[in-house]
Amino acid sequence: MTQDTLRYVPLDERCVAYDRMAKVLSFLGDNWKVRPTLNEMAEEFGLSPFHFQREFTRWAGLTPKQYVSAHAHAAAGELLREGASVLDASFEVEASGPSRLHDLFIAHEALTPGEAGSGGRNVTLTIGKGPTPFGKGVFLFSDRGLTALGFIDERPEIVARDGEHTGRAEADAFADLVSRYPNADIRHDDHAAEAFAEKVFEPSATVPVALFGTPFRRQVWRALLEIPVGETRTYGELASMIGNTKAARATGTAVGANPISWFIPCHRALASDGRLHNYHWGVRRKRTMLALEAEYGAARTG
Numbered sequence: 397m398t399q400d401t402l403r404y405v406p407l408d409e410r411c412v413a414y415d416r417m418a419k420v421l422s423f424l425g426d427n428w429k430v431r432p433t434l435n436e437m438a439e440e441f442g443l444s445p446f447h448f449q450r451e452f453t454r455w456a457g458l459t460p461k462q463y464v465s466a467h468a469h470a471a472a473g474e475l476l477r478e479g480a481s482v483l484d485a486s487f488e489v490e491a492s493g494p495s496r497l498h499d500l501f502i503a504h505e506a507l508t509p510g511e512a513g514s515g516g517r518n519v520t521l522t523i524g525k526g527p528t529p530f531g532k533g534v535f536l537f538s539d540r541g542l543t544a545l546g547f548i549d550e551r552p553e554i555v556a557r558d559g560e561h562t563g564r565a566e567a568d569a570f571a572d573l574v575s576r577y578p579n580a581d582i583r584h585d586d587h588a589a590e591a592f593a594e595k596v597f598e599p600s601a602t603v604p605v606a607l608f609g610t611p612f613r614r615q616v617w618r619a620l621l622e623i624p625v626g627e628t629r630t631y632g633e634l635a636s637m638i639g640n641t642k643a644a645r646a647t648g649t650a651v652g653a654n655p656i657s658w659f660i661p662c663h664r665a666l667a668s669d670g671r672l673h674n675y676h677w678g679v680r681r682k683r684t685m686l687a688l689e690a691e692y693g694a695a696r697t698g
Contacts, residue, residue: 405454407597411527413455416441418684420452421463425687428464455529456688511608516580523573523582524589525566528597530658530681532566535589536573536582541604542596544573544655547677564677576655596659603659609650612643616650623664626690630668644668652676658685 420441424432432440437460438448452460511519521543523536528547536544548566564572574582596603609617619637623629631648635641654662657677663685667674675682 407527407529407594410455410529411531413451414529414531414684417452417455418680421456421684421687424460424464431464434460516577516582519577519580521577521580521582522585522588522592523570524584524586524592525570526586526589526591526593528593528658530684533593534566534569534573535592536577537589537592538606541606542592542656542659543606544576545657545659546573547657547681549678549681573655605656605659607655609653612646613650613653616647617654617660620651620654620661620664623661628664628666628686630666632668634665661685664689 420437423440424437434445434449438445441448443451449460452463456463511517519538521536521538523534525532525534525548527533528545530547532548534544534546534548535542546564546569548569549564595601615638616634619629619634622637629637630644631651632641632644634651635643635647638647640647648665648667651662651665652674654660657663663675663682
């Protein structure tokens with residue numbers, strides 16, 4: 397699927413498909429060695445082969461067959477880290493734009509230290525929900541850019557395989573972002589958020605960022621942007637990347653404080669044991685993001 401083709405796949409459609417695609421890719425991650433046929437994959441999820449192929453390809457950016465082949469290619473090189481073998485295929489820099497990560501204006505402090513330090517006093521922000529490729533998102537933004545992005549889980553009670561927190565209900569997700577700027581003038585506008593979502597997830601988009609972080613945190617966030625798509629780094633490795641090998645714990649804290657999920661790829665950071673845990677918006681979503689990137693990268697180099 398080309399960038400031009402992806403450009404016309406409605407974001408709403410990809411958002412609705414997320415829950416089923418997460419399950420599909422988890423299934424393929426567990427069963428790729430037996431090379432299931434298109435008919436077998438479609439039957440597993442109660443779809444016709446035509447509709448399964450169409451939905452998968454429009455969401456992921458490559459066909460089910462390409463996805464399974466990518467698994468085989470990756471396995472031939474080295475075993476992927478736990479969780480990085482299930483779901484990542486379309487939104488890379490040259491493919492569709494949402495991860496045009498090096499176009500982010502990370503150094504741009506659209507919220508001044510004073511504004512951020514005061515909890516957003518005299519700052520006007522808009523919050524609302526809108527579609528993303530990973531389910532419904534909550535967007536907090538100003539006329540200067542994206543301030544925060546989180547995610548909503550319609551069934552946050554789902555228990556992950558490792559027993560960890562899997563996501564946040566709508567009210568919790570809104571409260572989480574609002575709490576970061578308690579003194580800001582925040583208006584709720586879902587229509588504006590939907591329009592903003594279409595703008596930042598548009599294939600050729602550049603994503604302006606309106607946030608403030610300490611110099612150390614901005615260093616860590618820049619380091620996250622330097623992790624190649626399809627790869628991960630431990631907190632210790634990130635600390636080495638910023639030239640502070642003794643700051644692994646502080647680096648982990650900075651990763652957790654990242655306000656803009658997906659675009660600043662904190663999902664690529666792992667603890668020293670390689671486990672996928674403590675992702676703010678749910679282990680299932682982190683596993684999905686990593687796997688999509690891992691398999692897309694393998695498909696491009698295979």
